[in-house]
Amino acid sequence: MVTVMENRFTYRRRVEFADTDVAGIMHFSNFYRFMEVAEHAFYRALGFSVHPFQKQEEGEGPHVGWPRVHASADFRQPLRFEEEVEIELLVEEIRNKTICYYFNFWKNPDSEEDRVIAATGRFTVVCVTFDEEQRRMKAVAIPDEWREKICVAPEGSIPSKSA
16 A cells, blocks of 8 residues: 655555564664665655666656665664554655655554554655766756655654754
């Protein structure tokens, strides 16, 4: 199940056996993979690709990518094998060349009584193009096509970074 608004996106997925450690608990590193999967699904829901560096037809949209320049996570509750988790992506900040995302991992997402945050995370991504001649990425301003579809989450919906 996927839900999208310009500043909030939710994506559900099940904890697979390969995501867990020997105790059947999701390994901390996989929280980062889940955040990335939710981020990519967010882009697709907006009509964009996270990897448009292949040859594109004229008029297919902006030719940009989004590498991470920051990633962090805080863990509160374990996620276990076969549990369903809802990953909520919120747009925390948009600058000239970067976007900051905040993630909530909702354990027991269908139960009002038992729904609880298992983890939170943050990504900062930078908008880049790929210079074919120099064979390197170059930071660029976020294209208008993206800015028109993404806006910052309402104040108060994301805890401050110092909290």
